[in-house]
Amino acid sequence: MWMDLAIKAGLAVVMMLIVINIAGIHSWVERKQSAVIQDRWGANRAGFTLNSPLWRWLNPLLRPIIYLGLFQPIADLLKLVAKENWSPVGGMKWLHAVAPFLYLLFAFAGFAAIPFGDTLHVAGRDIALQVASLNVGFVFIFAMAGLGVYGIVLSGVSSNNNYAFLGAVRGVSQMISYEVTLGATVIGIVMVYGSLDMQEIVRGQGALLWGWLPKWGVFVQPLGCILFFTAALAETKRIPFDLPEGESEIIGYFTEYSGTKFGMFLLADFVETVMVAALTTTLFFGGWQFPYLQASGFVFPWGAEVAVGHYAVVAIQVVSFLVKVIAFCWLLMTIRWTLPRFRYDQLMDLGWKRMLPVSLANIALTGLVILLIEAL
Amino acid sequence: MAEHLFFLYFAVAALGCGAAMVTRSNLLHAALWMLAFFVHMAGIFLLLNAEFIAALQVMVYAGAILILYLFVIMLLDVRELAKVRQRHASATVASLIAGVMGAILVVTLARGTFAGTHGSATAALLASQGNVESVAGVLFTTYLLPFEVASLILLVAMVGAILLAKRRL
Numbered sequence: 001m002w003m004d005l006a007i008k009a010g011l012a013v014v015m016m017l018i019v020i021n022i023a024g025i026h027s028w029v030e031r032k033q034s035a036v037i038q039d040r041w042g043a044n045r046a047g048f049t050l051n052s053p054l055w056r057w058l059n060p061l062l063r064p065i066i067y068l069g070l071f072q073p074i075a076d077l078l079k080l081v082a083k084e085n086w087s088p089v090g091g092m093k094w095l096h097a098v099a100p101f102l103y104l105l106f107a108f109a110g111f112a113a114i115p116f117g118d119t120l121h122v123a124g125r126d127i128a129l130q131v132a133s134l135n136v137g138f139v140f141i142f143a144m145a146g147l148g149v150y151g152i153v154l155s156g157v158s159s160n161n162n163y164a165f166l167g168a169v170r171g172v173s174q175m176i177s178y179e180v181t182l183g184a185t186v187i188g189i190v191m192v193y194g195s196l197d198m199q200e201i202v203r204g205q206g207a208l209l210w211g212w213l214p215k216w217g218v219f220v221q222p223l224g225c226i227l228f229f230t231a232a233l234a235e236t237k238r239i240p241f242d243l244p245e246g247e248s249e250i251i252g253y254f255t256e257y258s259g260t261k262f263g264m265f266l267l268a269d270f271v272e273t274v275m276v277a278a279l280t281t282t283l284f285f286g287g288w289q290f291p292y293l294q295a296s297g298f299v300f301p302w303g304a305e306v307a308v309g310h311y312a313v314v315a316i317q318v319v320s321f322l323v324k325v326i327a328f329c330w331l332l333m334t335i336r337w338t339l340p341r342f343r344y345d346q347l348m349d350l351g352w353k354r355m356l357p358v359s360l361a362n363i364a365l366t367g368l369v370i371l372l373i374e375a376l
Numbered sequence: 377m378a379e380h381l382f383f384l385y386f387a388v389a390a391l392g393c394g395a396a397m398v399t400r401s402n403l404l405h406a407a408l409w410m411l412a413f414f415v416h417m418a419g420i421f422l423l424l425n426a427e428f429i430a431a432l433q434v435m436v437y438a439g440a441i442l443i444l445y446l447f448v449i450m451l452l453d454v455r456e457l458a459k460v461r462q463r464h465a466s467a468t469v470a471s472l473i474a475g476v477m478g479a480i481l482v483v484t485l486a487r488g489t490f491a492g493t494h495g496s497a498t499a500a501l502l503a504s505q506g507n508v509e510s511v512a513g514v515l516f517t518t519y520l521l522p523f524e525v526a527s528l529i530l531l532v533a534m535v536g537a538i539l540l541a542k543r544r545l
């Protein structure tokens with residue numbers, strides 16, 4: 001029993017490290033990718049040179065790191081941590097401190113149900129590469145995402161600032177509106193794969209359509225995939241859906257935050273971006289599945305087979321999952337630096353009058369097609 | 377043993393959160409205690425092997441209904457409200473009635489026909505069938521009519537809310 005607990009704790013640490021590292025490197029990617037898109041150099045100054053004669057030879061090695069701006073995240077972090085811990089005059093001090101904590105906590109919690117590999121057999125044990133093997137995984141993730149709203153409400157209300165308050169109102173209504181569409185699009189996936197368990201959904205995507213096309217969610221639910229990705233983009237509250245935050249001009253719910261507490265909001269935003277990438281990967285792009293890779297090795301549709309050892313198969317699966325997640329992070333980043341912002345009425349129109357009806361129609365269509373296939 | 381300890385914790389903490397919720401004069405604090413209460417209720421559902429109900433408890437009550445409450449609370453001046461005198465003249469009568477009703481409820485639960493009875497869903501059945509599957513199986517066969525009636529009521533409530541809020545459609 002203690003061994004099982006230790007394994008689960010180890011898996012939790014692995015998942016946490018994956019998420020926090022991908023999210024942390026986002027602050028560097030954001031600087032550099034925005035620079036590439038806007039034809040600038042981006043961060044290339046932060047760093048240090050060594051003057052002592054003993055270590056001077058290291059300077060040429062440091063220079064490319066400085067030019068790439070890789071010291072910038074460290075400088076950012078130091079700046080955030082070193083700033084004064086301040087709370088607004090006339091605000092509610094305790095709630096003001098709790099809000100970013102709640103927001104970050106629930107952003108992380110959802111990852112417990114995301115599988116990053118199939119079962120690993122080691123020393124006579126079967127270890128499912130998923131922190132919590134939940135029968136209701138998808139509902140759990142949505143529950144955690146829903147609780148994230150508390151951080152926004154509390155930060156807006158406790159700040160004693162009308163701009164922050166209005167930002168929180170915008171944020172909550174936006175998140176609630178797009179959660180409806182988000183849930184409705186995943187229903188189609190649940191209908192196709194017949195489970196709410198994320199691991200089962202990924203396993204279902206290992207099958208082949210017509211003997212050659214991987215049965216990934218994007219191929220059986222193309223409409224659902226686009227709707228899900230758009231709604232999830234709105235949930236992250238980044239451009240083009242950044243009306244609740246709008247750092248540069250309309251001012252959002254975390255205006256009255258500085259230092260580490262602001263850093264927590266920033267990190268939570270990046271964690272949410274990783275969450276959207278991980279969810280899109282898991283639900284629509286096969287999760288840890290690699291095309292034609294079975295438990296025994298590669299089985300190609302033209303009949304060729306290449307045997308691969310068990311550990312290598314698991315390694316390919318985990319790497320496949322990570323590559324897909326990072327690719328979606330890149331796509332989200334590109335969208336964020338390409339599109340302009342919506343107007344608020346356009347945002348609500350898109351959510352309620354366009355995306356929700358289409359996603360409901362998608363459910364009906366999926367049901368019809370499944371019935372037709374079963375009848376034939 | 378561990379299960380009993382967990383139940384004890386969840387039950388005591390849920391009661392504590394509930395008590396804190398009704399006694400806070402700051403509505404925001406009350407809402408947060410209510411959130412803690414919902415999460416502890418979900419913990420009790422988990423101990424009963426009802427994973428699906430636990431997840432729905434958090435998603436629907438904590439993630440949707442309480443958020444709507446908070447939305448209303450946000451638009452009020454919480455601190456002015458906290459200064460308002462909370463004790464009403466009829467508080468004694470009201471608490472007396474509430475006490476009697478509570479006692480009736482406890483006695484009915486302890487003595488009634490369903491005290492100590494168990495449904496057909498055992499832990500082994502849930503493990504073999506899957507949690508969602510067993511709920512869905514019962515919901516869409518035995519209790520299909522109540523389920524449809526409930527969805528119709530919700531639809532009516534939704535249409536009514538839209539009509540009330542938006543007179544010119």
